[in-house]
Amino acid sequence: MQFVTKYYYWDVVHDGNLKDRLEYVTLSPLILRSSSTERSLTPRSWEKKRHAGQWSDSVVRLDLPRMRASTCALRYLWPLIAAVVVEAVISPKVFIIAFYGDEGNAWLGIPDFNLLAQNITVPGISVKFPDVHCTEDGSICQLVAGEGEINAAISAFSLVVSPLFNLTNTYFLLAGDGGINPKVATIGSVAFAQFAVQVALQYEIDAREKPDNFSSGYIPQGSTSTDSYPRYIYGTEVFQLNDALRQHAMAFARTATLTDSPVAQAYRQQYANVPEFAPALAPPAVVGCDTATSDNWWSGALLGDAFAHFTTLVTNGSATYCTTQQEDSAVLEALLRGHLLRRVDFGRVLHMRTGLRLRSPGSWRERRR
The missing domain is CATH 3.40.50.1580 (Nucleoside phosphorylase domain)
Known part of the structure; x- marks a missing residue:
């Protein structure tokens, strides 16, 4: 069973005197996992990642002070975890x-x-x-x-x-x-x-005003006759x-x-x-x-x-x-x-x-x- 979070955002208050950051927090209904990286990440951003052809759990990137994971989880992440709505992903055939x-x-x-x-x-x-x-x-x-x-x-x-x-x-x-x-x-x-x-x-002109040699009032875009391939292509x-x-x-x-x-x-x-x-x-x-x-x-x-x-x-x-x-x-x-x-x-x-x-x-x- 895979899980994802709905897209909600939270502001996290942290102690500015502490320099390092806990940067990755992966949420699932059962597990809280954490790891550190060297990159500085901005607050309040979300990312979806794919692994081996499957959508992974939602990865939440937060700018947080360094502390032991257990303390960080209790002090900073518990309100976030409590607010996350987790639902099963459906994979239709x-x-x-x-x-x-x-x-x-x-x-x-x-x-x-x-x-x-x-x-x-x-x-x-x-x-x-x-x-x-x-x-x-x-x-x-x-x-x-x-x-x-x-x-x-x-x-x-x-x-x-x-x-x-x-x-x-x-x-x-x-x-x-x-x-x-x-x-x-x-x-x-x-x-x-x-x-x-x-x-x-296509271009359209009133059929009552079309030239006599036009079969209808529709003209391919960028063209001047009904038989010309359109010159303007929208895709x-x-x-x-x-x-x-x-x-x-x-x-x-x-x-x-x-x-x-x-x-x-x-x-x-x-x-x-x-x-x-x-x-x-x-x-x-x-x-x-x-x-x-x-x-x-x-x-x-x-x-x-x-x-x-x-x-x-x-x-x-x-x-x-x-x-x-x-x-x-x-x-x-x-x-x-x-x-x-x-x-x-x-x-x-x-x-x-x-x-x-x-x-x-x-x-x-x-x-x-």
């Missing part, structure tokens, strides 16, 4: 990330595991969904990050840096619903993405995930039977007279295709085609515009930064979206969700 209530609730009541066995309040995540849910043994956990890019990014990064979890060997499953392209798949299909594209990260335009992991997940998912219904079958028949929408007529399936992120909940054939074009453009033709949502690029950026901090492994991230809405062939309106 899988972390599910959903984005609103219905997506989160879809994982409840499953006989194989109980996500409500532990409910852990994590500072910094969505105020609408303030608890992370975990099984009794902590092997499976779930975060409901909140909707929209800002909510999703802040919630995901707050999880990544939380001292309550060791996520270094955790697999992350981004699991939600969204719009789906009827040229690629149908309602109820489950799509695993290799690429996530932030499609609205979040495209995320590419581990395709070997994705292929393994899709193969496993294809052993499941997806839900279909007479209502869904009747809905699909709207596409019978539109040849390019033939995939929309098929039963639900597990498919490999990519995802588009935007805070804007867009509608219309022109916007759909414009974002499909941008998806192809910025991935050099590697990505297939398929599902649409409002959060995933934001979560992936948070996880990528966590990878750079050695808090998570970005190679263990899976993206999964279920098609909830299709483009209507009558109005050609694309509804997201």
Whole structure:
């Protein structure tokens, strides 16, 4: 069992006439260990260290006068030790990330595991969904990050840096619903993405004022035409995930039977007279295709085609515009930064979206969700 302390700070009063310092104090629920060093350390600073791939106990660095360890502990450290809140670190095998209530609730009541066995309040995540849910043994956990890019990014990064979890060997499953392209798949299909594209990260002009030769009002940043690669790159335009992991997940998912219904079958028949929408007529399936992120909940054939074009453009033709949502690029950026901090492994991230809405062939309106 590993332990960490929550981040609190204490001022320690000491006798300035005593020159040397006790510099390292390691706290655990059972042991107080101390050692001396030659370096001068500033008061009120904390450090996390990793040893052999595991997070160590919290190390508190304090500027204290020299004295026997027992005397020092009694006189100076007992109030600090009494104030420290110590909690067990949870090391999940899988972390599910959903984005609103219905997506989160879809994982409840499953006989194989109980996500409500532990409910852990994590500072910094969505105020609408303030608890992370975990099984009794902590092997499976779930975060409901909140909707929209800002909510999703802040919630995901707050999880990544939380001292309550060791996520270094955790697999992350981004699991939600969204719009789906009827040229690629149908309602109820489950799509695993290799690429996530932030499609609205472009210039936009009012479509009523666009040049006649522009297909939409969106123009890649730094460019003067819709067909030019963006010259200004922010670094979040495209995320590419581990395709070997994705292929393994899709193969496993294809052993499941997806839900279909007479209502869904009747809905699909709207596409019978539109040849390019033939995939929309098929039963639900597990498919490999990519995802588009935007805070804007867009509608219309022109916007759909414009974002499909941008998806192809910025991935050099590697990505297939398929599902649409409002959060995933934001979560992936948070996880990528966590990878750079050695808090998570970005190679263990899976993206999964279920098609909830299709483009209507009558109005050609694309509804997201």
